[in-house]
Amino acid sequence: MPPFSESNQNERHPHYSRATLWLLATIAGVSVANIYFNQPLLDDFRASFPESAWLIGAVPASTQLGYALGMLVLAPLGDRFDRRLLILLQLAALGVSLVVAASAPTLAVLIAASLAIGIVSTIAQQAVPFSAELAPAAERGHAVGMVMSGLLLGILLARTVSGFVAQYFGWRAVFGASVIATVALAAIVIARLPKSRPTSTLSYGKLLGSIWHLAVESAALREAALTGGALFAAFSIFWSVLTLLLAGAPFHMGPQAAGLFGIVGAAGALAAPLAGKSADKRGPRAVISLCIGLVALSFVVFAFSATSLVGLVIGVIVLDVGVQAAQISNQSRIYALKPEARSRVNTVYMVAYFIGGSLGSAAASLAWHAMGWIGVCLAGLVATGLAAFSHWRGRERERAQARPSA
Template sequence: MRLRHVRRAGPPCGAAPCGTAKTRYLVPHEPPDRAHAGRVMPPFPAATRLSLGLIAGGAVANIYYNQPLLGLLVQAFGHDASVLVPTATLAGYGLGILALVPLGDALPRRSLIVGQLLLLAAVLVLAAASTSLPVLVLAGFLIGVLSTAAQQAVPFAAELAPDAVRGRVVGQVMTGLLLGILLARTASGFVGAFAGWRAVFAGAAGLATAFAGLAWFGLPKVRPAARLGYRALMGSILDLVRREPVLRRAALSQALLFAAFNAFWTTLALLVEAPPFGLDPAGAGLFGVIGAAGALCAPIAGRFADTRSPRPVLIGGAALTLAAFAVFGLLGGRSLAALAVGVLLIDIGVNAALIANQTRVYALAPGARGRINTVLFTAIFTGGAIGASAGTRAFAAGGWPALCAVGGAFAAASLLVPLLERRPRPRS
C-alpha cells in the first residue's frame, strides 16, 4: 500500500490543537471512515470490550509481578536484583512497544495477541526456573517485550469504537489494563509471601495461556488498516513524530509522569519491609488494592475528554501526582495512612492524564493508531525504566527523602508541559 501525505483542516473534536491550522503527516492511503475499501468493522459488544480489558490487564500485569518480590529476589540473588530485574523488564516492555506494536496496523491484531501471549507463557516458565541472576534478568527482559500484547488491545479498542465515544471506550479498556498493573502487585505479594517468588512466575505462565485462549475465541478477526512492509511501517512512525506536536507533547508529559510513578512503586516494597513498618511482601502488595481505586477514574476521564477538553485532565493529573510526592515526603516515611493517601493520589493522577493523552493522540490519524500507540507508550515505558532506575538508586543513596525528591521532580516537569502549551486561538 502506498503512503501519502494527508492535509487536515484543523484539530479533531476533543483533541488539543497542534499549534498550526493545517498539519500534514504520513499515514496509510486509507480514508478514515469506519467502512472503507470493503473493510467493514464488526460490532463492538460489551463482551468484546470486557475481553480486551481482561487481556490488556492480564498481559501488562507480568511486568509488575517482580516489584513486591524484590526483597525475596535480593535474598536469592543479591542486592543487584532489586535494580536489574525491574529495570530490564520495563526496558523490554519499551522495546517491545517500539518493535512489535506497529505490526498491529499491518497484521491481524487478534493473531498477534495470541502469539505473544503463548510465547510469554514459555518465558515465564524460564523465569520460574531461573537459578542465576543473568538468566532471571534475561527472562525479565523478554517478559517485558512479550507483555506488549496489552498494547495491541488498546488500539484495537480505539479502532472498533465509534468516534463519539472513543475516549470512554478506551477508558474502559484502560481500566482493565490499569487494574492489571495495580492488582498484579497485590497478587504477587500474597503468592510470594506464602509460596515463594518462583510460584508467582509459574502461576503467571498459566494465566498467560488462558488469556491466549480468551483472545482467540473472544476477539473479532479484523483485516488490518494498512498493508505495509516493516521498513515503511517504521518510517511512518518517524514521520508522525516529526509532524504531530500534540503527539510529542503527550509522549513527553506521560513519560515524565510514569517515571515518577515507577520511581515510587519500585521502591515501596523496600520501604515498607524495613523498620519502622516491617511488612512482608503480602503487606506491600496490599497497596495495590488502594491504588486500584484510582484506575476506576479512567472511564470518567475519557468521558470528560470526549465531551469537553483533555487539557484540564492533564493538568489535574500531573498536579495530583506532584501532591502525592508532597504527602510521601512529609509523612510517608513514618505513616502507613499517609502512604495510602499518596498511593490513591498518584494512581488517580497518572491514570487520568493517560486517558486524556490517549484521547488526544488517537484522533490524529485513524489508520495509524498502532503506530501512534507505539510512540506514546515507547516514551512512557522508557520513562518508566528511567524512573525505576533513578528511584532505586536514589533510595539506596539517600533513603526515602531522596526518592521523594526525584519523584517530585519528574511530576513537576510533567505539569509544566500542558501549562506551557500554547492555547488555541478562538475561531472567527
Template sequence: MSQSAIENQPAGAAAAPHSAPVSPPLNSALVWLMAVTCGLVVANIYYNQPLLAAIGRTFHKTDSGASLAATATQIGYTLGMLLVVPLGDMLERKRLMLLMLLGAAGAMAAAAYAPTFGLLAAASVGIGILSSVPQLLVPMAAHLAPEAERGRVVGRVMSGLLIGILLSRTVSGYVGVHLGWRAMFEIGAGLMVLLVALLAWQLPTDRPTFTGTYASLMKSLGTLVREQPALRRAALVGAFLFGAFSVFWTTLAFYLEGPHFRYGSDVAGFFGLVGAVGALAAPLAGKTADTKGPDYTIGLGILLALGAYAVLGFGGAWVGGLVLGVIVLDVGVQSAHISNQSLIFSLVPEARSRLNTVYMTGYFTGGSLGSVLGGLAWTHAGWPGVCLLGAGLAGAAWLISRFYGRK
C-alpha cells in the same frame, strides 16, 4: 510529508485508503473481555516489584541490584511497543496477539526456573516484549468505538489494564510470602495459556490498514513524530509522569521491608490493592476528556501527582499517609494517561497502533528511567530522596504540558 501522505502512500509506507470493517461490532461484553485481557497480560510486567527483596536474597543481590529485574522487564516492554506494536497497523491483530501470548507464557516459565540472576533478567526482557499485547488491544478498542464515546471506551479498557498493574502487586506479594517468588511466574505462565484459548474463541479479527513493508512502517513513526506536536507533547508528559509513578512503586517494597516498618512482601502487595482505587478513575477521566477536552484532565492529573508526593514526603512515615499518597498518585497518573491516549487516537485514525507506539514508547522509557533513578535515590538518599525525585519528575511533566509545542 503530510498527514495524508502517512495515510495514503503507495506500498513503502502506505495505509490503505479505506479501513476494512471489523466484525463483530463493539459491545459491552467485548469491551470487558478486552479490559480483562489487558489486566491479566500487563500484570506480567509488575509481578516482580513486590518480590524484588526476595529475588535479591535468592541471588545475593543488593536492593539496587535486585531492582534491575524490574528495569529489565520495563525495558523489554518498551522494546515490544517500539518494534512489535506498530505491526498492529500492518498484520492481523488477533493472530499477532495470540502468538505473543504463547511466547509470553514461555518467557514466564523461563523466569520461574531461572538458575541465575542473569537468566532471570534475560527472561524478564522477553516477558516485557511479549506482554505488550494491551498496546494492540487499546487502539483496537479506539478503532471500534464511536467517536463521541472513544474516551469512555478507552477508559473502560484501560481500567482493566490499570487494575491489572496494581492488583498484580497484591497477588504477587501474597504468593511470594506463601509459595515463593518462582510460583508467581509459574501461575502467570498458566494464565497466558488460558487467555490464548479465550481470545481465539471471542476476539474479532481486525484487518490491517497498512500495505507497505516493515521498514516503511517503522519509517512512518518518524513522520508522525515530526508532524504531530501534540503527539510529542503527550509522549514527553507521559514519560515524566510514569517516571514519577515508577519511582514510588520500585522503592516501596524496600521502604516497607526496611527498619522503619519491617513488613513483608505481602504488605507491599497490599498497597497495589489500595492503588486500584485509582484505576476506578479511568472511565471517569475518559468521559471528562470527551466533554471538557483532554488538556483539562491531563493538567488536573499532573497536579494530583504533585500533591501525592507532598503527602508521601510529609506523611510517608505513617501507613495512613502512604495509603492516601498511593490513592492520589494513582488517580492523578491514570487520569492524565487516559486523557493523553484519548488525545493521540484522534490525530491520525489510520495510524492508531503507530501513534500508540510512539506515545507508549516514551511512556515506558520514562518508567524504566524512573525505576533506575528510584533505586539510586533510595540507596543514596532514602525515602526523602525518593519523594523529591518523584515530585521533580511530576513537575517537569507539568511544565511540558503547559509550554511545549504550543503556539
C-alpha cells in the same frame, strides 16, 4: 477478504459480541499484569541474590523498557497482520519468558527474562484496537472502554495478586502461576477469538518509518509524550521501592502488604472517567496541570510518611489519581492530532511513556541506595518537575501560535 474501509467498519462484525469483548478485556488485563508482578517482589529478589542486591531495581526497569521496545517493534504489526495470530505468538513467547524467570539461577538471568516479558506483554496493544475493529461505529467507544477496563484492572490487581502469592509460596511461584494463566488464555484464544482484518499493506520498514515521521513532525505529540513519560517515571519511582520501605523498620511487612497497596490505587480507575469528562468540558490542558500538582503533592506527603501507613495510603491515592487522570487527558489530546493514524500516534506516546517508567525504576533504585526514602521522594519531585516544564513549554508554544501575526 474485502478491502478495509469506513463502510466496512459501520457494518456489524459477525463475531462481535459481549463475550468477545470480555475475552479481549481478559487478554489485555492478564498480559499487562506481567509488567507489574515484580514490583512487590524486590525484597524477595534481594534475599535470593544478596551478592547483586544493588541491581534489583533493574528488574522492574528492564520490564518497562521491554514494554517500550515491544510497543515500538510489535504493536504496529497489528495494522499489517491478523491480530489473532499475533496474540497467539506473543502468548507463546510470554509463556517461555515466564518459565525462564521462574527458574532464574542468577539476577542477570532474571533481568534478561524480565526484558523479554516486557517486550511480549504488549499483547494488550493488539487487544484494544481489535475491539475497535470488531465493533460497529455506533458502539466503538463502548467496546474500547470495556477492553480498557480490563487493562486497567490488570494493572491495579497485579501487585495485589503477586504480593499474596509470594507471601505464601515464594516469588518464583508468581511467575509459575502466570505461566498457567498464559497457557489457559492461549487455549481460549484458539477456541474463541476470531481473525482480524489487516488495514495496511505497508511493509514493516515503512510502518516503523511512519511512526518516526509522526514523532518528528508533531511538536504537540512530543510534548505530550515527554509529559506523560515524566509522570510515569514519578509513578514508577514510588512503586519500585515501596516494598523495600515496608520491609524495613518500623513496618517489617512482606510482599503481600506492598501488593495490597494496589487495591488502594483503584482510586485511579475511579478518576479516569471523571478526567475524560473534565477534559471535554475544560480542556485537557487544565486537567493535566491539576494532575501535575497532585503528583507533586503526593511526594510531599510521602516525604513525611516514612513511618506512617496512613500517610502512605493518602499519598498513593493522590499519586494514582493524578497519574491516571493525566494519562486519560493526554491521550484525548494525542488522538485528536492525527485521527487516521491513531495506532501509530499511540505507539509514539506509549513508547515514551514506558521509557519514562523504566528510567524511573532505575532512578528509584539509585536514590534508595544513595539517600534512602528522602532520596526517593526527591527523585519523584524531579520527575514531576520535568513533566511540569514540558507541559508549560507546550502551553507557551500554543499561545504563541494563537497570537495574530504582525
